[in-house]
Amino acid sequence: MVSIEQVIAAYGPALVRIAASYERERALRDDLVQEITVAIWRALSSLQDPAKLKPFVFRIAHNRAVSHVARQAARPGRAELSEALHDGEADPEARLVGKERSERLVEAVRRLPLAYRQVVTLALEDLSYDDIAEALGLSVSNVGVRLNRAKAQLKAMLDG
Amino acid sequence: MADDFLDEARRNWRAQDAEIEGVTARLRRDLAFQRLMQGGEFVAAVIAVAAGVGFAWMGVVQGDARLIVAAAVLLVLLPLLTWAAWRVRRQEPRWAEDEPVGVVEHMLARVEATRRLMSLALWQAWTLVGTVAAMWAVTLFGRGAVDAGLWIVTAALLASAAAAAGWAVWRERGLKRERANCERLLEELRRD
Numbered sequence: 001m002v003s004i005e006q007v008i009a010a011y012g013p014a015l016v017r018i019a020a021s022y023e024r025e026r027a028l029r030d031d032l033v034q035e036i037t038v039a040i041w042r043a044l045s046s047l048q049d050p051a052k053l054k055p056f057v058f059r060i061a062h063n064r065a066v067s068h069v070a071r072q073a074a075r076p077g078r079a080e081l082s083e084a085l086h087d088g089e090a091d092p093e094a095r096l097v098g099k100e101r102s103e104r105l106v107e108a109v110r111r112l113p114l115a116y117r118q119v120v121t122l123a124l125e126d127l128s129y130d131d132i133a134e135a136l137g138l139s140v141s142n143v144g145v146r147l148n149r150a151k152a153q154l155k156a157m158l159d160g
Numbered sequence: 161m162a163d164d165f166l167d168e169a170r171r172n173w174r175a176q177d178a179e180i181e182g183v184t185a186r187l188r189r190d191l192a193f194q195r196l197m198q199g200g201e202f203v204a205a206v207i208a209v210a211a212g213v214g215f216a217w218m219g220v221v222q223g224d225a226r227l228i229v230a231a232a233v234l235l236v237l238l239p240l241l242t243w244a245a246w247r248v249r250r251q252e253p254r255w256a257e258d259e260p261v262g263v264v265e266h267m268l269a270r271v272e273a274t275r276r277l278m279s280l281a282l283w284q285a286w287t288l289v290g291t292v293a294a295m296w297a298v299t300l301f302g303r304g305a306v307d308a309g310l311w312i313v314t315a316a317l318l319a320s321a322a323a324a325a326g327w328a329v330w331r332e333r334g335l336k337r338e339r340a341n342c343e344r345l346l347e348e349l350r351r352d
Contacts, residue, residue: 004191012184017176030183034190041191045255060255063263067253067347070267070342102175114348118260123166124173137259145352151165 002050004041013056014125018058021121022065036064054127055135062118062136070116098104108157116150123147207244208234261349268342275335281328287320 016033016055023029040060043080109117109124122132133140212234219227249312253266292314 005188006189008184008187012187013176016183017173020176030186033187034185035190037187039255041194046256056256062260063253063258064257066263066345067267068262069298070264070345071338073343099175101172105169105172106176113351114260114345115351124170126170137261142352154169155165 002044002047002053003045004037007040007044007053007057007127008037011054014019015057015061018061019065019118019127020106023070024110027079031104032068035068036061039064043044052134056132057128058122058125058131059135059137062122066114103159105154106149108154111157112150116146119143120154123150165297171339192252196303198324212238213286262344264345268339268346271335271339275332275339278328278332278335281324281331285325285328288317288324292321294316 015036016029019029019032019036023032028065040057043056043060071152084113109120118136119132119138122135127135129140129143129147132138136143138146212231214231215227216231216235218224219231253263255263258266295310295313299305299310305311
């Protein structure tokens with residue numbers, strides 16, 4: 001039986017990143033992460049196969065995040081990107097460049113249509129095509145198509 | 161097959177990590193609180209049932225109707241409210257089983273159900289206004305006096321009607337936005 005502490009230890013940072021792709025405002029993002037964690041905690045007893053934990057966790061994360069966005073009156077993106085991103089690099093200039101790249105990517109991901117955003121965030125979290133398909137209820141070939149289109153749109157936004 | 165774009169994107173994606181430490185620490189605290197709340201709910205339910213049984217016994221022994229009423233509230237109404245809360249929780253999307261499209265469709269259905277309930281709030285406001293009109297009609301046709309009591313009841317009912325109508329209109333606007341938002345999300349999710 002997998003415990004919620006194990007889930008947080010293994011996927012906590014990934015859950016925060018997923019939430020950040022839906023919610024720009026930091027306080028709301030943290031609330032969303034909490035909602036996701038509670039939903040996972042309540043659903044954990046229904047997990048049949050511990051080997052499927054990763055798609056199970058990300059499916060709940062995306063479903064909870066989608067409902068969060070549905071409840072918002074406006075599109076996500078009311079406030080500026082989180083104020084305090086630190087990547088731990090000693091060189092302030094390198095840190096600034098890293099921070100800027102990270103912010104641009106997250107912002108570009110947020111601007112993707114939801115169908116592409118979900119696939120690309122899971123790919124960025126290193127999920128296989130099979131796991132992405134299972135998490136989102138898609139066919140593997142559909143995952144490939146969406147990921148290619150998402151990458152093309154991301155490239156255009158980041159280069160533009 | 162190597163994918164340079166995705167590899168670099170992954171590195172930049174994970175550069176958010178350090179900030180995340182604080183959030184995951186908060187998560188552990190939140191979870192402990194959730195567990196405490198769940199334990200608290202259980203303890204409160206046990207105490208309520210025990211108190212209900214105690215009140216019922218004392219009410220029968222002492223022949224005190226007030227204790228019997230208190231026991232009935234604790235033993236009948238409380239389980240009913242708990243059952244209603246359980247039903248509401250069951251109506252939440254099944255986060256682990258549904259697909260994103262199913263979640264949004266569920267949200268859309270919930271919005272529609274709430275909009276129907278909101279129309280009842282408007283009817284409630286009109287009923288209050290109608291009650292005031294009827295009271296004044298009866299009074300003006302000589303069936304009562306225009307006294308302070310009538311003015312107080314009129315003010316109270318009209319204030320309640322205005323509050324109910326205002327709340328219903330405000331909520332209806334929010335639900336319209338939520339509905340539009342759900343429809344936009346469905347469109348985005350169904351895109352191939």
